[in-house]
Amino acid sequence: MNGNHPERVMRHRPARSHHAVMANLVAIAYDDLDQAQQVTETLAGLMKEHSLELEDVVIVEHRGGGKIKLHQPSMAGLGAASGALWGGLIGLIFFMPLFGMAIGAASGAAGGALSDHGIDDKFMKELGDKLPEGGAAVFVLVREATVDKVLPQISKFGGHVIQSSLSNEQEAALQDALDKRGAAA
Numbered sequence: 646m647n648g649n650h651p652e653r654v655m656r657h658r659p660a661r662s663h664h665a666v667m668a669n670l671v672a673i674a675y676d677d678l679d680q681a682q683q684v685t686e687t688l689a690g691l692m693k694e695h696s697l698e699l700e701d702v703v704i705v706e707h708r709g710g711g712k713i714k715l716h717q718p719s720m721a722g723l724g725a726a727s728g729a730l731w732g733g734l735i736g737l738i739f740f741m742p743l744f745g746m747a748i749g750a751a752s753g754a755a756g757g758a759l760s761d762h763g764i765d766d767k768f769m770k771e772l773g774d775k776l777p778e779g780g781a782a783v784f785v786l787v788r789e790a791t792v793d794k795v796l797p798q799i800s801k802f803g804g805h806v807i808q809s810s811l812s813n814e815q816e817a818a819l820q821d822a823l824d825k826r827g828a829a830a
Contacts, residue, residue, distance in 0.1 A: 668700045668786040672808040681781035696794040700786035701763025705773035713773040
């Protein structure tokens, strides 16, 4: 016995390891802004179905006259959707589902809007400067992905990997899938 508790209650637990999950940077160039926006819409869908977890997503556009524009799709929208779901569930418990959904959506959107961290803007602008005029690139920091679900959805847009922190083998496999535009090998 140890104090007031028998030994079986006071068992020593191994310390939890809190390893930070490293996100992988992937930047893929596309012919134009419209194509890049379609890719980010697809990414949003994959996030909603929990096949993909991103820390950041940015579209870099090379406009006429050498101007580089960064488009940061709203992660707040995704936060609002999940917040509304949780708020609705909490609201049902207290018999006020619409109020719960509104509170949940507002807090989820606020969380998404306040989380502007991730890929360095200067770095993206430097790479964006190398894109052809009118071209665009999607930069993502991928925390987790279900590759067999994500790759077929993203590869159908084609594109060219311009930067990544993937291994050489992983990057080559990604580029191969993009080149095939989702066609079976």
